[in-house]
Amino acid sequence: MRPLVYRRAASLAEAERLLAEHPAATLLAGGMTLIPTLKLRLARPSHVVDIARLAELRGIDGKDGRLTVGAATTHAEVAGAVAVRRAIPALAELAAGIGDPQVRNAGTLGGSVANNDPAADYPAAVLALDATIETNRRTIPAAEFLVGMFATALAPGEIVLRVGFAMPERAAYRKFAHPASGYAMAGVFVAEHRDGVRVAVTGAGPGAFRWREAEAALAKRFNAGSLAGLEPDASGLNADIHASAEYRANLAGVMARRAVAAIQ
């Protein structure tokens, strides 16, 4: 790690001011991605501004069919929160399956969506749950927020405050973990809303995406059988030393069927 200045912001305003004063500063929440990249000298910020304890980024609230979760909420807190378990149990289950206990007790919802790792779990949830990402400047729909691999619509100085999820009629998430990293080789979030079915896939492609063909099939009949033989087009999926694109396409189909079977 290279020398840097660590500052714990006492308020959102102070965090904003520090980011404005130091163009090479970066935000720290759980640090699950930032700390390893610092140690490997891949990230070289002049300042690290810790926002993990900001009151403005805390809190879980459900009303009017939407569940709002503060950006600094850890995965373990999401997994254990009664409000989440009652409103969207699938979201709590997803959080309970992220990484390992250390990761879940340090990593945050806001950090995960802001990082937009193509194999992270939350991106599938924000797409399938029609989420909105509220920052210190604006509210961004998930589909516009997730721009591409490790890329989001966040502008310099912009801070994620909370994420609002639509409460579905029913939902489930199933993932197949990468044997080495534990990240999703393919993870599928299926959510049936009053106005339609959303199916989002993470891990299999260069970024989380909605699988429209599966959504259409499930809209006709919400049953695992409706997805029989269906797989996303492999041509856009990842192929590497670990697995072919066809394997990942197959996994997406299998995980989608298992998610539906769990709630049909």
Place this chain on the structure above:
Amino acid sequence: MRKPVWPPLARERVHFVGQPVAAVIAESAAAAADAAELVQIEYRDLAPVTTLADALREGAPQLHAEAPGNLAFDFESGDAAAAEAAFAKAAHVSRLTLRSQRLVGNPMEPRACAASHDAGTAIYTIYTPTQGVNGMRGALSALTNVPRERLRIVAQDVGGSFGIRSPAYPEHAVVMAAAKRLGRPVKWVGTRSEVFLGDNQGRALELTGELALDATGRILALRWDHVANLGAYATPFGAWVGTRNLTVTMGGVYRIPVLYGRARCVYTNTAPVSAYRGAGRPDIAFAIERLIEYAAAEHGLDPIEFRRRNFVPAEAMPYKTANGTVYDSGDFAAVMDDALARAGHAGFAARRAEAAARGKLRGIGVAAYLEAAGAGAAPKDQVRGRFGADGFLTVWTLTQSGGQGHETTFAEIVASGLGVPIERVRIRASDPEADLVGSGVGGSRSLAGCGSACRVLADRIVEQARPFAAEALEAAPEDLEYARGAFTIKGTGRAIGLFALAERLAGPTPHPLDALGEGTFGATFPNGCHVAEVEIDPDTGATRIVRYTAVDDIGTVVSPALARGQVHGGVVQGAGQVFGEQAIYAPDSGQLLTASFADYPMPRAGIIERFDVHPHPVPTGTNVLGAKGVGESGCSGSLPALANAVLDALRPLGIATLDLPFTPARLWEAIAAARGRALSRRAHAPQV
């Protein structure tokens, strides 16, 4: 053996990604890292060879002028002509090529060393976790041309090794040179990235076996053709793994009249390969038991009966194999029967049917393995016992724990030999002042070698103490009997305890009861039968190890919990190789593509859902404890048992063989292809 010079820092050519090219010494690790980033090297790219096939190809790039054709060594064992004749008259022949893929050792603690140089005495003091201070002294002396007597090696706590820490490395030499030049201590602690890139790696073997059978299913001959990937340079153990260790037990537990093995060792642009848990013995055990299973399936033989028919019978012990190895003891049929009974082998068909009803492919795999645990390179093993003013007996050994728990086992042996409480015995390992002859840790020999010396030490102490006890009790030495930690005048209640006697004699140094335990102890042949049961999800290719039974003849068991732990660790390490671990180099660039835990899967706790481990001791006569090695036998059993279980599950689909590792992706592709799915592109092709 064609052995090119391995310079501590690369000169002219860099032979593998991860080879040290420059060293920066600084006041802090951060400053050194900053400075290292400023080192600019202009490389001219050369075409690399990373695999055996590439290296042996006609016209392949040549790594070392000393080794034409990239060939280091061409080795033979056994009788080629007799094998040829046996195959000519065979009723059945089976042939199978197996790959034991390249692995990264990944001990818990990265390599490290700290050196200082005394300009007055010209002595280097080097703190480095290693498997044996005497071996390291010799290796470092050879590497640096510093005489052995000027190398003081201290190895206290060792955070795992698996063979990887045994040899001297370039970093040792660099740190020593820097300490001398600067006149102050210099320390290096590796990172996990350096573990992946710079540590010696393991396995990297291709083994082709041919089995000749008569019409009744008796084995007439077994012939091997091995190729070992040494990496870019010859480590002290690389060729040993690829030749001697692959051939010493090449017939396994079977009575085979004719054996022949050829082994070639090849240089490639990859990290050098050295000993890694088992060092070739798990690989040959894996190959034998895969070949046995494959041949049984190919020729319609029941694999259990096929094994039983060909076992070396217990009454044939000691048994000399066709290539000259003498197995001192073993009862392979009894061990297999024990394992099959404990594993519920007879009831497997019902479990397979039940799994099939759930859409899962269930398989059972049996492996009857045998391996050679080492006698050690030193002429004998010594331990030194010293009675201290603190009221403890301290035993100095040359083998230190890298997590095995020697401090418990050795103390148990000495304490039980003396009949004193274990808490009165302390074990101190690898102190340069102990001045002992003996081997370090390696080849699963610590108990048979150092442990036996501890047993001898206890007897020596009693004999040495007897005249002093007689004097104290005012009796004749022959009238004393020793039991439960005390000398007693026979037929009386008059006694003196060993530690009371030691206290009475305290004062002069060395203490009159200080003693040396020593002896020469032979190789042992741990063996066993492991039975694995797996369930494969054909939709994802994921495998669960639902049941694992290990019945091991590890001779006399000294510490049951530690022995069980060794079997657990060895079996799970094998499971890591069977189901995921693989070091992959890019063939076009020579870059290591699996250089972190994000890409290199280690086996995790819980990988084996139901684990039954039972000793089935057949004591050996080659050491005073009757103990056989246990440190590596788990790998020798689990590689073939798990691989056979997976292939058993896949056999109904017409899949007879498949390369390791059995990752979910590879199993799914094999299953999908067998079920008629056209796959445009397979996942990464296996390579060695």
